[in-house]
Amino acid sequence: MSVFINKDTKLVVQGITGRDGSFHTKQMMEYGTQVVAGVTPGKGGQTFESTVPIYNTVADAVSATGANTAVIYVPPPFAADAIMEAADSGVQLVVCITEGVPVLDMTKVYPFVKERGIRLIGPNCPGLISPGESKVGIIPGRICTPGPVGVVSRSGTLTYEIVYQLTRAGIGQTSCVGIGGDPINGTNFIDCLAAFEADPHTKAVAMMGEIGGTDEQEAADFVKHHMTKPVVGFIAGQTAPPGRRMGHAGAIISGSAGTAAEKIEAFEAAGMGVAKRPLDFVELIKARLK
Amino acid sequence: MNLHEYQAKDILKGFGVPIPPGEVATTPEQAKALAEKYGTAVMVKAQVHAGGRGKAGGVKFCKTPADAFEKATAILGMQIKGLTVEKVLVTVAADIGSEAYVGIIVDRARKKPVFMVSAAGGIDIEQVAAETPEKIKYHPVDVRYGLQTYEAMQLGFFLYQDVKLARAAAKIMQQLYAAFMASGCSLAEINPLVVTPTGEVLAVDGKMVIDDNELDRKPAVAALRDESSEEPSEVDARNNNLTFIKLDGDVGCVVNGAGLAMATMDLVKYYGGEPANFLDIGGSSNPEKVVNALRIITADTNVKAILFNIFGGITRTDDVANGIVTATKANPLKVPLVIRLTGTNEEIAMKILTENGFSASSDMDEAVQKAVALAKGGK
Structure with a gap:
C-alpha cells in the first residue's frame, strides 16, 4: 500500500x-x-x-x-x-x-x-515513488524497497540519501514523497503526514526539513495533535550561516525565523524523534517499528 | 538578487511613484556638484547591499554643497558590514511630517504577495511587528486580479485619515504593486513613505529583492546586478550555473542538491571539521560544471581536502566522474580528494574513476570522516 x-x-x-x-x-x-x-x-x-x-x-x-x-x-x-x-x-x-x-x-x-x-x-521536486508499485519523477528506484515507512522531504538528493540508508538497513518504505524546496509548492508536509496517517500500511514516518520558513513547525504541531504514528525528523542547514541563501529559495534564515534550532525544538516539543545526521534515522525508525 | 536603493527608486519612478530628485555619485566632487545643482539641502546615502546603513553612519544630512563634499568623502570607501561603499546617492532632502511603511513580500503561508503597511514607519519595522503587531495591516493580493482600487484605498485609509492623503497613498501602492509584479520581485518596500508639511506623499527610500528565477526572462532587471558588491568567487560560480557560498573552514565540498549540500556541511561539522564552502552543482550536471566547481574551490587556499558527495537522480554520476577526470588532468590537485558517489549511472561512473586511478566510496559518513581527517593532516 x-x-x-x-x-x-x-x-x-x-x-x-x-x-x-x-x-x-x-x-x-x-x-x-x-x-x-x-x-x-x-x-x-x-x-x-x-x-x-x-x-x-x-x-x-x-x-x-x-x-x-x-x-x-x-x-x-x-x-x-x-x-x-x-x-x-x-x-x-x-x-x-x-x-x-x-x-x-x-x-x-x-x-x-x-x-x-x-x-x-512540486515544483522543484524529485517526485515520488511507491516501492514495487510505481515511480513518478526522478527518485532512483534501486535505492528503495517496499516496507512500512513513509518518507516525506523538502529536498531531493537528501531524500535519496536517507531512503538509501534505510534500505541498506533493511527498512522498506510505503511511499517516498519529495515535496520540493520552493517557497510556494502544491503539497506540504501536513498533506503528506495526513496521507501517511490514513494509510494502513505505513507504521512510521521519516520527515526531512530544511532551514527557512515555518512549514516544519506547523508539521510538528500537526504531529502532536493529529497523528498516532511515530514521526522522526531531520533539519538540514544546522551549520548554515544566518541570512545567506543556500540554493533553495526556501532555505533562507534571517534573524530567528526558520532556524534549524527553532525547528528541532518544535520537533522535540511534539514528541518526535530527532535525527542529528541522516544515518540516525536507521536506529530511530527501528526503535519505533518494534 | 538585491537592488541598490537608487536602482529600486529608478524602477519605482518609472511606474509613477513620486520620489525626490536624486543621482549617484562616485566621488566627493560629483556629490558636491549634485548638491549645487539641486540648490537645497541633500541626503548623501551609501549604496551597499546591507541594512542598517544609517546606524553605521552611511546616511547623512547635508545643508550645503561643501557639507555634501565632506560627508561624501567620509562615506565613500567606508566599510558597512564588510562591504566597501563605492557609490553614494545624493538626493534632495524632503521635509518630513510623518513616516509610514509600505512593503510587499511573497508570503509562503498565504501563497500570495502580501502588503504590509504601517503608519509607524521609518524605524525598524521588525520591532513594530514584534511589539505592536496591531500597528501593521496585512493584505494578501490575488495576482489574477491585482490590487483593486478599493483594496488600495483600504490600505490608504489605514495610514491616513485625510482622503487626499489616503488617495495619494493608494495610488502609490498600486504603482508599487505594478513595479513588484513587472520586475519579478520577492520583496519591494518603501520605507519611509513620508507626508511633507505641504501635504505631498513621497517615497524617500526604496528597496527591491528580485527572485533569481525571474532573471532569465527579465534581462533589463538582470543587467542591474552589481558584481562589484559581491564575493568574486561567488560571481564566478553563478556565471557557471553553480550555487556557491564561501565559508571559513578547510573542507571543500562539492555536492548536488541544496538539501544534501547543507546536510553534508552539517556532517563535516558533526565529525569535527569545518566546511570551506557550500557548493551545489545542481541537477542536469555536465562535466564542465564539475571542472568549474573544482577550479573555484581550489582557488581558496584555506582548503586542505576536497569532498565530493554526489547522489545521482537527475544528475548523472558518470557526468560528474568525467568532470573529475577532465579537471584533474588539466590541473593536478595539490590537496587530497575524497569521492562519495552513488545513484544514476553509478556503475559507469565507478568504472571511469577506477580506470583513471581514483577510488570512490558509496557511504556518506565514511567519506566525510575521511575528508575531515585528511584536512587535519591525517592519512
Missing part, C-alpha cells in the same frame, strides 16, 4: 522528448510505472521508444489513454503553463519536477490548481 501513486497509476509525461524527460521516462518504464502517454507539442502521432504514444496536448493524451497522473519535465519558462494545462485535463495528480519556476508564476498556478481539486506535488 502507498500514498498518492500505486500500481494503477497511469502516467502522462509532459516534455517526454527532452533530455531529462526522455532519460527519466525510460527509468520510470524500467521501474514498472505505467507510462501511457507523452506530450510534446508538434510531435503528436509519433511514439516514444516505439511504445508510448505522443500527443500535442495533455487533453488529447488524457482522452485517448485515460491517464490519471501527469509529470512535468519542461523548462522553467513553460512550467507554470504546463501545470495549468495538466490541471485542466482531467488528471487528479500533477507532479512538477522542473527547477527554477518563478515564484510569482506559482502565485497564479496555486489557486488555479486548488479550485479544480487537483493535487500538485
Whole structure:
C-alpha cells in the first residue's frame, strides 16, 4: 500500500522528448510505472521508444489513454503553463519536477490548481515513488524497497540519501514523497503526514526539513495533535550561516525565523524523534517499528 | 538578487511613484556638484547591499554643497558590514511630517504577495511587528486580479485619515504593486513613505529583492546586478550555473542538491571539521560544471581536502566522474580528494574513476570522516 501513486497509476509525461524527460521516462518504464502517454507539442502521432504514444496536448493524451497522473519535465519558462494545462485535463495528480519556476508564476498556478481539486506535488521536486508499485519523477528506484515507512522531504538528493540508508538497513518504505524546496509548492508536509496517517500500511514516518520558513513547525504541531504514528525528523542547514541563501529559495534564515534550532525544538516539543545526521534515522525508525 | 536603493527608486519612478530628485555619485566632487545643482539641502546615502546603513553612519544630512563634499568623502570607501561603499546617492532632502511603511513580500503561508503597511514607519519595522503587531495591516493580493482600487484605498485609509492623503497613498501602492509584479520581485518596500508639511506623499527610500528565477526572462532587471558588491568567487560560480557560498573552514565540498549540500556541511561539522564552502552543482550536471566547481574551490587556499558527495537522480554520476577526470588532468590537485558517489549511472561512473586511478566510496559518513581527517593532516 502507498500514498498518492500505486500500481494503477497511469502516467502522462509532459516534455517526454527532452533530455531529462526522455532519460527519466525510460527509468520510470524500467521501474514498472505505467507510462501511457507523452506530450510534446508538434510531435503528436509519433511514439516514444516505439511504445508510448505522443500527443500535442495533455487533453488529447488524457482522452485517448485515460491517464490519471501527469509529470512535468519542461523548462522553467513553460512550467507554470504546463501545470495549468495538466490541471485542466482531467488528471487528479500533477507532479512538477522542473527547477527554477518563478515564484510569482506559482502565485497564479496555486489557486488555479486548488479550485479544480487537483493535487500538485512540486515544483522543484524529485517526485515520488511507491516501492514495487510505481515511480513518478526522478527518485532512483534501486535505492528503495517496499516496507512500512513513509518518507516525506523538502529536498531531493537528501531524500535519496536517507531512503538509501534505510534500505541498506533493511527498512522498506510505503511511499517516498519529495515535496520540493520552493517557497510556494502544491503539497506540504501536513498533506503528506495526513496521507501517511490514513494509510494502513505505513507504521512510521521519516520527515526531512530544511532551514527557512515555518512549514516544519506547523508539521510538528500537526504531529502532536493529529497523528498516532511515530514521526522522526531531520533539519538540514544546522551549520548554515544566518541570512545567506543556500540554493533553495526556501532555505533562507534571517534573524530567528526558520532556524534549524527553532525547528528541532518544535520537533522535540511534539514528541518526535530527532535525527542529528541522516544515518540516525536507521536506529530511530527501528526503535519505533518494534 | 538585491537592488541598490537608487536602482529600486529608478524602477519605482518609472511606474509613477513620486520620489525626490536624486543621482549617484562616485566621488566627493560629483556629490558636491549634485548638491549645487539641486540648490537645497541633500541626503548623501551609501549604496551597499546591507541594512542598517544609517546606524553605521552611511546616511547623512547635508545643508550645503561643501557639507555634501565632506560627508561624501567620509562615506565613500567606508566599510558597512564588510562591504566597501563605492557609490553614494545624493538626493534632495524632503521635509518630513510623518513616516509610514509600505512593503510587499511573497508570503509562503498565504501563497500570495502580501502588503504590509504601517503608519509607524521609518524605524525598524521588525520591532513594530514584534511589539505592536496591531500597528501593521496585512493584505494578501490575488495576482489574477491585482490590487483593486478599493483594496488600495483600504490600505490608504489605514495610514491616513485625510482622503487626499489616503488617495495619494493608494495610488502609490498600486504603482508599487505594478513595479513588484513587472520586475519579478520577492520583496519591494518603501520605507519611509513620508507626508511633507505641504501635504505631498513621497517615497524617500526604496528597496527591491528580485527572485533569481525571474532573471532569465527579465534581462533589463538582470543587467542591474552589481558584481562589484559581491564575493568574486561567488560571481564566478553563478556565471557557471553553480550555487556557491564561501565559508571559513578547510573542507571543500562539492555536492548536488541544496538539501544534501547543507546536510553534508552539517556532517563535516558533526565529525569535527569545518566546511570551506557550500557548493551545489545542481541537477542536469555536465562535466564542465564539475571542472568549474573544482577550479573555484581550489582557488581558496584555506582548503586542505576536497569532498565530493554526489547522489545521482537527475544528475548523472558518470557526468560528474568525467568532470573529475577532465579537471584533474588539466590541473593536478595539490590537496587530497575524497569521492562519495552513488545513484544514476553509478556503475559507469565507478568504472571511469577506477580506470583513471581514483577510488570512490558509496557511504556518506565514511567519506566525510575521511575528508575531515585528511584536512587535519591525517592519512
